[in-house]
Amino acid sequence: MIFSVALKAQEYTSPVFPKLGKADTIRVGSTNDNGVMIPWMQLNEVSIFAARIWKSPAEQAAYNRLRYNVLKVMPYALFAKRRYEQLERDLLTAPEKKEQKALVKQCDNEIKDMFNREIKDLTITQGQILTKLVDREVGRTTYDIVKQTKGGFAAFSYQIVARVVGHNLKSTYNKDEDRDIESIIRTSGFYQ
Template sequence: MKYYRFFALMSVMFIAQQAFAQEAEQKAIWPVLGKNDTIRVAATNDNGYMIPWIALQEVIITGTRIWKSPQEQAAYNRLRYNVLKVMPYALYAKKRYEQLERDLAITVDKKEQRKLVKACDDEIKKMFNTEIKELTITQGQILTKLIDREVGATTYDIVKQTKGKFAAFSYQLIARVVGHNLKATYNPQEDRDIESIIRSSGYYQ
């Protein structure tokens, strides 16, 4: 008998809920469509009024920069040139490092993992010997920051993780001699000009 009452109560609640939902749906006021309103869009019920809406892509609005002097504008133009020069290398480093992490994640054999790390290291060294070595000191400094921006880890941390502490320490010593710092990090606030250049460059459209 108790079970019968329980099921009867549940049935009444279900029917009431369905009736309430139908009543709410009937009361919804939809906008009047014109003859050219043929695109299906989403709608949200706002106190009985169905408000159509459509998601828009992010729009970045930037103001026209006013330069304090021709020298300041020239410095910005040089920075822009250097950022766009090294940005492809930072994106390559991100792609290659992410690929290495995926390969290591599915490989349990230590010997095979060392092979993967060596292959990645050889590939980066090859690119360094053919292209990156031609970068200026300023471009190299920007590149280390952009690697931190894209990968989420400093160049020093990447070397330490893949080659070990001693290799990272050795590379850092050499880098410091030529004016680089593998521990350099990226800060969007401090490096706001670089961030602005990257955002307006079209890399993330």
């Protein structure tokens, strides 16, 4: 107490704003960095993909086939996602079991009418990719969707038919295992 020492606390300086021009009318967020206002704005995510190096021409041909198959069935998976979400919303608003069955039947008929010829022309490989993409988009396996909408017996029957041709309706999508499919989807432009 005998000695007095002059202590300086933090000094307040008013922020320095950048000089505005004639056409500077866009309002953006800013950060105060030691009295200097730094404008910033959020940019869209940018993905950078390196050119892929192939071990052999056969590996490149297999990837090109996979790319063709994924791009062919991706619109069906996106339609299934939209239609299934709409069906779930409709089922929540329908209080009676009879109305719910009518909505499920209407959805089933709509899908059959719209894609009957096209889905029948898919190869087995494209069907396998489609079930994985439906799981990716909807978050549930094809078997679970059929079981919920059509019942357990129908799901079991469809699973038996699928197993005969070497397919599984319970197959799930895993980003790590299916990384080629994931990279094809990301670079294809389906999600902008």
